[in-house]
Amino acid sequence: MNKLLTIAQNDLRVAFKEKSIWINLVFLPTVLIIIVGLANGAGGSNIPRTTVDVYDHDQSSLSTQLLDSLRELNPNLILCPMDNDPDNRCKLTDKSLDIDTSQKRVEENIISAIIEIPHGFEEMLFRGEPTKLIYRSDEDITQQSVLFQTVQAATSRISGASVAGRVSAYALSQADIPNINTNETLASIFYQTANTLWQNPPARVNYRLAGSIEAGGGVSGFNQSVPGMGSMYVMFTVLAGATALILERKQWTLQRLVMMPIKRWQILGGKLTARFILGMIQYAVAFGVGTVLGVRFWNNIIGILALMIAFSLCMTVLAFLVATVVKTDAQAASITLLLALMIAPLGGAWWPLEIVPDFMKVAAFATPMGWAMHGYNQLMIYGGDLTDIVLPVLVLLVASAVMFGIAVIRFKYE
Amino acid sequence: MRYIVEARGLVKTYKRKDGTTVHAVRGVDLDIEKGEIFSLLGPNGAGKTTTISMISGLITPTHGDAKIGGYSITKAPIEAKSIIGIVPQEIALYPDLSARQNLEFFGKLYGMSGKALAHRVDEVLEFIDLKERQRDRIDTFSGGMKRRVNIGVGLLHKPQLVYMDEPTVGIDPQSRRRILDTVLRLRDEQRMTVLYTTHLMEEAQELSDRVGIIDHGKIIALGTQGELTQQVGEEDRLIFSIGEHVVSQDILKRLKSEVAGVTDVKYEKVDLIAIEEPKGEGDMVVVDKRGTGTLTAVRSGQTYEGVITVLAKRGRKALPHIINLLDGAGVEIQSVEVREPDLEAVFLKLTGRALRD
Ligand SMILES: Nc1ncnc2c1ncn2[C@@H]1O[C@H](COP(=O)(O)OP(=O)(O)OP(=O)(O)O)[C@@H](O)[C@H]1O
Ligand SMILES: [Mg+2]
Numbered sequence: 001m002n003k004l005l006t007i008a009q010n011d012l013r014v015a016f017k018e019k020s021i022w023i024n025l026v027f028l029p030t031v032l033i034i035i036v037g038l039a040n041g042a043g044g045s046n047i048p049r050t051t052v053d054v055y056d057h058d059q060s061s062l063s064t065q066l067l068d069s070l071r072e073l074n075p076n077l078i079l080c081p082m083d084n085d086p087d088n089r090c091k092l093t094d095k096s097l098d099i100d101t102s103q104k105r106v107e108e109n110i111i112s113a114i115i116e117i118p119h120g121f122e123e124m125l126f127r128g129e130p131t132k133l134i135y136r137s138d139e140d141i142t143q144q145s146v147l148f149q150t151v152q153a154a155t156s157r158i159s160g161a162s163v164a165g166r167v168s169a170y171a172l173s174q175a176d177i178p179n180i181n182t183n184e185t186l187a188s189i190f191y192q193t194a195n196t197l198w199q200n201p202p203a204r205v206n207y208r209l210a211g212s213i214e215a216g217g218g219v220s221g222f223n224q225s226v227p228g229m230g231s232m233y234v235m236f237t238v239l240a241g242a243t244a245l246i247l248e249r250k251q252w253t254l255q256r257l258v259m260m261p262i263k264r265w266q267i268l269g270g271k272l273t274a275r276f277i278l279g280m281i282q283y284a285v286a287f288g289v290g291t292v293l294g295v296r297f298w299n300n301i302i303g304i305l306a307l308m309i310a311f312s313l314c315m316t317v318l319a320f321l322v323a324t325v326v327k328t329d330a331q332a333a334s335i336t337l338l339l340a341l342m343i344a345p346l347g348g349a350w351w352p353l354e355i356v357p358d359f360m361k362v363a364a365f366a367t368p369m370g371w372a373m374h375g376y377n378q379l380m381i382y383g384g385d386l387t388d389i390v391l392p393v394l395v396l397l398v399a400s401a402v403m404f405g406i407a408v409i410r411f412k413y414e
Numbered sequence: 415m416r417y418i419v420e421a422r423g424l425v426k427t428y429k430r431k432d433g434t435t436v437h438a439v440r441g442v443d444l445d446i447e448k449g450e451i452f453s454l455l456g457p458n459g460a461g462k463t464t465t466i467s468m469i470s471g472l473i474t475p476t477h478g479d480a481k482i483g484g485y486s487i488t489k490a491p492i493e494a495k496s497i498i499g500i501v502p503q504e505i506a507l508y509p510d511l512s513a514r515q516n517l518e519f520f521g522k523l524y525g526m527s528g529k530a531l532a533h534r535v536d537e538v539l540e541f542i543d544l545k546e547r548q549r550d551r552i553d554t555f556s557g558g559m560k561r562r563v564n565i566g567v568g569l570l571h572k573p574q575l576v577y578m579d580e581p582t583v584g585i586d587p588q589s590r591r592r593i594l595d596t597v598l599r600l601r602d603e604q605r606m607t608v609l610y611t612t613h614l615m616e617e618a619q620e621l622s623d624r625v626g627i628i629d630h631g632k633i634i635a636l637g638t639q640g641e642l643t644q645q646v647g648e649e650d651r652l653i654f655s656i657g658e659h660v661v662s663q664d665i666l667k668r669l670k671s672e673v674a675g676v677t678d679v680k681y682e683k684v685d686l687i688a689i690e691e692p693k694g695e696g697d698m699v700v701v702d703k704r705g706t707g708t709l710t711a712v713r714s715g716q717t718y719e720g721v722i723t724v725l726a727k728r729g730r731k732a733l734p735h736i737i738n739l740l741d742g743a744g745v746e747i748q749s750v751e752v753r754e755p756d757l758e759a760v761f762l763k764l765t766g767r768a769l770r771d
Contacts, residue, residue, distance in 0.1 A: 003523055010508075010519045017510035252506035256567070259470045259502075260523055261495040414472050 003262050007270025008277065015244070015278060025282060029233040030289045033225045036350060037293065040221030051078045051090060051111045053102040060122035062158060066133075069154035070115075077150065080111065106137065113137035115151060125158070222295045227307075227376035228349040230286025231369060234312055235344065237282045239336035241275035241319035246329040249413070258413045268411070272316050279312030300379040303389045307379075310396035311372040317403045318368070324410035348373035352381070371395045415484060418497070418575050418607050419446035419469060423478035426464050426631075438464040440631040444480075446609055448574075451601050453618040454611040455757060456628035457769055462611040463503055465628070466579050471495050483574065499573030499606075503580045505560045506567075509553035513544055513563050516552060517570060524571035534570060542566040542596070558589025565596065575607045576600060582617065597621055615758040615769055627761055634764050643755040646763045649677060650729025652736065653751040654722040657713075661722065665743050669724060673735045678725040682768065683718040723768075725759070 015021060056063050070077055080090035081097055091110050095101060105111045116134035124131035133155055248254040248271075257267045287297065287304070297304055319336065326332045344350065346360070347369020353361055354377075364370030375392035378384030421444040428436040439461040446452045454462050467473045469480040471491045480487045485494035507516050517535045526534060539545045542562040552560060561581055568576055578597065582590040594617065600606045612618055618625050625642060627635040635642055666679045722740075726732040729752050740747055753759070761769045 006519070006522045013515070014508055014510055251509065252502050252504035253508060255472055255504075256500065256502060256506040256520070257523070259472050259495060259498070259500045260520070261492045262523055263492065414467065 004266045004270045004273065007257070007262075007267060008273040011244070011271055011274030012277060015274070024233070024236060026285055029229055029282070029286055032229040032232075033222065033286060033289050034293070035225075036229055037220065037222035037225035040224045040351060050074070050076055051080060053090075053097065053105060053111050053114045054079045054082065055099070055102075055114070055116045057119045058117045058121040062122035062125060063117045066117065066154055066158050069157050070150060073153050074150040103136075220295070222290060222293045223380040224352055224377070226286055226290035226293070226295050226297075227304075227380060228344075228351075228373060230283050230290075231311060231347075231372050231376075232340065232344040232349040233286065234279045234282045234308075235315055235340040235369070236337075238275050238279040238312060238315035239319045239322065239340055240333075241271070241278075241316065242322040242326070242336050243329045243332040244275075245271060245320070245323040246326065246332050250329060255414055264413065267413075268320075268408075272320060275319060276312050276316045279315055280308060283308045283312065295380070297380055300385075303379050303386050304376070306386075306393050307372055307375045307389055307396075310393045310400070311368060314368045314372075314396045314400045314403075317400045317407065320411070321403045321407040324407050324412075343367045343369045346370070348377070352377060368396055368399060416447055417445045418448045418483055419444060419480060419609065421445075421465075421469055421478065421480035424465060424468050424475050424480065425477035426461075426468060426473065427476045437631050439468070439475075441478075442628070442631075442633055444469075444626065444633070446575075446607060447624075448607055449601065449605060450623040451597065451608045451610055451621050453622035453625045454609065454628055455613070455615065455618040455625055455761075455769070456611075457613050457767075460613075460628045461631040462613075462628060463579055464631075466577050466609070466611060470498055470500055470577055496571075497574050499568040499571065499576040501565045501568040501576065501578040501581050503583065503611075505552075505564050507552045507560065507563055510551060512549050512551055513539070513555070513566075514548040516563060517566060520567045521570045526571070534572075538566045538569055541569065543592075556589075558585045558592070561585055561589065561593060562596075565593070569600075572604070573606065575609070577609045579611050580613070581610075582612070582614075594620060613769060615756060615761070619757055625757060627757070627764065629761075629765055635760060639757065642757060642760050646755050646759045647727075649725045649727055649755060649759065651753040651756075651759055652724040652726060652729050652733060653753065654724070654736075654740065654747050655749045655751075656720040656722060656740075656745050657748050658716055658718065659720050659745055661720065661740075661743070661745055665740070665745070666722070668743075669722075669736060669739060672739065673726070673732050675727040675729070675732045676724055676736075677727065680723045680768075682721050682723070684721050686717060686719055723762075725762075 054067065056067070067079055067082070070079065071083075078084075078089055081092060084090040084092060091105075099114070099116075102111065102114045106114060114134070114136040116136075118132060118134065121131055121133070133151070135151055245254070254267070258264065287295075290297065318339075322332060322336055322339070326335055347364050347367040348356070349369055353364050353370065353373060356364070365374070371392040375389040378388035378392075382388075421442060424439055424442040424444075425437075426439040428438055430436060442461075442465055444465075454465065456462055464473070468475045468478075469482065469487060471487045471494065474488065479489075482494040483497040485497070487494045508519070511519070514535060517538060518531060521531045521535060536545075539548050542565060544559060544562055544566070547555070547559065552563065555563070565578070565581060568578070581597075582593050585593075597608055597610060598621065600608055608621075610617075610621055619639060622639065624636070624638050626633045627642070635645065661681050666681055669679045670676050724732070724736060726736075733750070733752065737747065737750075758769055761767070
């Protein structure tokens, strides 16, 4: 163990002798965190809120539920007239609100859309009959789609719960339980239960929308760019380990170590430990810059540390694997650069995965970066907790173990 | 225990990508006595480094094993490796670190620390005469200085046994001299056993108590220099340098048949490497014969030197006859050298080739 650490320490010393280390470790990541953070909408404190006129003709508990869901899913949303405040943020006039006025308000861009909940909305849903929610808008596509998705998410939560309620009620009535006799009552009881279940993770995650990135206090583009650019530079820094390892074989220091009275796992362990530590230093730099920029992550520090460790480890092992595949240090340098440049945007280092098309989301989860960024986004943007990063961390660890197994078999010391 | 290295049946076979196999070492037995300098002499590609790599635990033998101080290098590698100090053929140092940092790092890995380590590093720096430059980065050092640090690392833990794999390759004559003296001091002052590999007969001749001649992965002769040269009988070698002149096979045949005592005749072109800039066309310049360190003066512009090697019993007696014959054939002799039987002759006899081929 002692020798392992001696080797790790020496590798770190050699890495820090590199003249470009400070540029790559501190300067470039800082610049990119700021630029990419601003591009992702940092600094915009007065985010335009989305105002919607609502006509609730049903006035049922279910319609109220739907509106609550809307507010919860998109805290940026103002439902008028019910959510108006003394500052008249709904910009209502003395004239009472009707569909024609609202229509004008849409045309004049005062509001983004109109939502109408029809009469008998609740009743029809419980009976399992199709019902409609009316949504009108002429907003520009992106705004509309965010809002539209919110509405869709809220409706499917409601109707999903009601469907679940009906199925259970059907099953119970078949079982012929005497003291409950109307399907309606039964359905509504089960609706409550199902809806409660529905609000708990993991299903909740499905309804978080890109539009809510800018919602909530203190969340900014830096919440994306700090872990994003941080992880990308962890890739650069750690993957350079492949080149370093091959260089050591070329300059015969690796062979000299093998010929010394040291166990091979200590040599390899030392080299990998050094790279892993460099990765963690790189993350520390990125999150340090983040702290200066006002990104708050300390409340999630355990989860963030877990992601950092898992991702740095995964990159360390990937560097090791690359070193067993390529022949020369020049090849190693170009392959790792290519890998990093491909995986970073694909995996969501540059922009949140929520705004990319579905097929790219799928591609993202084929990369370690995708899982890491998914985890960081959960913690730093969507207010998730430790349970939200269990899967990403596990995936990264399993990937590391598999790659390590392959690399260890393939690696040649001489 | 008389032998510190006992290698038996060492074989190393490599498989190439195209399916062919390379027999780098094909069955080497080796016993090295405590306190001796043993040279492994052989041309490029003979299998010297491969042999050293197997008995130092860098590569696993395809067959065979070696005991170092009684420990099997394959079964008890850590114990065996602790006995050995290694000076690889390559400069195995961290170029970005200073000489001292390199020594300290490897010293720590040999289990030294604190004052003991600092003291030993000082001693080694003194021994390799680099105390003044200890804080400079390795990549600012000359070839000879790097070689000395490379040796220093191998001596850090005061090993009983030191492997030195061609430690004089690619350096100037003065640095070479210095390193050869170092090797002798290791044996004489520090009582270390040295396994020294080289493709230079002169080095093996000067240093060794015993020599193993290796070619194509096999040790073809082994013993003290006296024992080895006895094998070639008492034939002398007469070496004629004839400039850029090319001689015909006919003349070579005549030398063999017409001069009494001549047993073999060979002609070869030796590459010349200029070690100074010529001052003008036709001037004399000093050249290194094929990087061997043997210096000769030739006319500038000359790129090779024709050399006739004649093996003859009682060479000095045959000499005038040979000169007459060559003179008569119009060959201009520039210099003559008469060598008593030596390791080069042994190699030539056993393989039919010169060591430097
Ligand atoms: N890893 C390898 N793969 C394939 N062939 C190899 C390998 N290592 C060595 N060889 C071959 O084995 C033979 C012996 O090589 P080795 O390096 O032991 O020679 P050497 O006597 O040390 O030569 P030199 O004086 O040039 O250092 C050579 O033909 C070489 O090409
Ligand atoms: Mg060699």
